[in-house]
Amino acid sequence: MELAHRLKSALVEGELSMVYQPLIDVRSGQIKGMEALVRWKHPEYGFISPAQFIPMAEESGQIVELTNWTLWQACSVSPGMRADGGSAIVPVAVNISPVYFQRDDFVDQIRHVLKKTGVDPDQLQIEITEGVLLKEQQQAVTKLTELRRMGVVISLDDFGTGYSSLSYLKNLPIDKVKLDRSFVVDVTTSEADAELVRGVIEIVHNLNMVVVIEGVETAEQASLLSLLGSDLFQGYLFSRPLTACDMQALIRNCC
Numbered sequence: 056m057e058l059a060h061r062l063k064s065a066l067v068e069g070e071l072s073m074v075y076q077p078l079i080d081v082r083s084g085q086i087k088g089m090e091a092l093v094r095w096k097h098p099e100y101g102f103i104s105p106a107q108f109i110p111m112a113e114e115s116g117q118i119v120e121l122t123n124w125t126l127w128q129a130c131s132v133s134p135g136m137r138a139d140g141g142s143a144i145v146p147v148a149v150n151i152s153p154v155y156f157q158r159d160d161f162v163d164q165i166r167h168v169l170k171k172t173g174v175d176p177d178q179l180q181i182e183i184t185e186g187v188l189l190k191e192q193q194q195a196v197t198k199l200t201e202l203r204r205m206g207v208v209i210s211l212d213d214f215g216t217g218y219s220s221l222s223y224l225k226n227l228p229i230d231k232v233k234l235d236r237s238f239v240v241d242v243t244t245s246e247a248d249a250e251l252v253r254g255v256i257e258i259v260h261n262l263n264m265v266v267v268i269e270g271v272e273t274a275e276q277a278s279l280l281s282l283l284g285s286d287l288f289q290g291y292l293f294s295r296p297l298t299a300c301d302m303q304a305l306i307r308n309c310c
C-alpha cells in the first residue's frame with residue numbers, strides 16, 4: 056500500500072530511470088536494437104523490480120504517466136544511439152502494458168511523442184504481450200496495423216508463456232517474436248526443449264517474422280540456439296541492461 060502510494064511521487068522525485076539492453080544479430084554479432092527497461096530506486100528500500108511495481112501501476116492507473124515517461128526517455132536517447140560509424144540508428148524498444156495499450160488514445164500518444172521528439176517512427180519499437188489481445192482483439196489488430204503503417208516495429212514479448220497459441224500468430228500484424236527465456240534454460244541439456252525451440256523458430260519464420268531469443272546466458276546456449284535458427288539474441292552473455300551512457304559507449308566500440 057505504502058509502495059503504491061510512493062510510486063505516485065517517484066516520477067516527480069526523479070527516482071525512476073531507464074536502462075537499455077542490446078539485441079545482438081546472431082550472424083554478424085552486431086547490435087541491432089535495444090530494449091528500454093525502467094528502474095526504480097526507492098530512497099529506503101533500494102531498487103524495486105518493475106515486476107513488482109508495474110502491476111501496482113496498472114492497478115492504480117499510474118501506468119499511463121509511467122509509460123508516457125518511458126516513451127519520452129526512450130525517444131530522447133534514441134537519436135544518440137548510432138551504429139555503423141554514425142549512419143544507422145539503433146532502434147529502441149519500449150514495453151507497453153495491456154492497460155496502456157487498451158486506452159483509446161494509445162496510438163495518438165505514440166504519434167505525439169514521436170512528433171515532439173522528432174524521432175523517426177522506425178527508430179521506435181514496441182513490445183507487447185499476449186495480454187493485449189485478451190480483450191477486443193479486432194481493436195488491438197487495428198492499433199497494431201496503424202502503428203506498423205507508421206513504421207513502428209512490433210514485437211510479441213514473453214512468447215510461449217501464458218495463453219500462447221501458435222494459431223493466432225498468423226493473424227497478428229507483428230514483426231518479431233521474443234521467445235521467453237524459460238525456453239532457453241534447459242535447451243542445451245534437454246533434447247525435447249531443443250526440438251521445441253527448433254519447431255517454434257520454424258513456424259515463426261514461415262510467418263515471415265523475426266525470432267528473438269531472450270535470456271541467453273552461456274556460450275553453449277548461444278551456439279546451439281544459433282544452429283536452431285535464431286535471428287537475434289538478448290541476454291546477460293552479451294550485456295546486462297546498461298545506462299544510456301554505457302549503452303552508447305558499447306555501440307561505439309562494437310560498430
Ligand code: G
Pocket residue numbers: 091092093104105106109125150151152
Ligand atoms: O528489467 P526486469 O527484468 O527487472 O523486468 C521485469 C519485468 O518488468 C519484465 O517483465 C519487463 O518486461 C517489465 N518491464 C521492465 N521495464 C518496463 C517498462 O518500462 N514498462 C513495462 N510495462 N514493463 C516493464
Ligand code: G
Pocket residue numbers: 076092150212213236269270271272289290291292296
Ligand atoms: O518480460 P521482458 O522480456 O520485457 O523482460 C526482460 C527482462 O529480462 C530484462 O529486464 C532483464 O532484466 C531480464 N534479462 C535480460 N537478460 C537476461 C538473462 O540473460 N537472464 C535473466 N535471468 N534475465 C535476463
Ligand code: MN
Pocket residue numbers: 090150182212
Ligand atoms: Mn520486453
Ligand code: NA
Pocket residue numbers: 212213214233234235236269
Ligand atoms: Na520477454
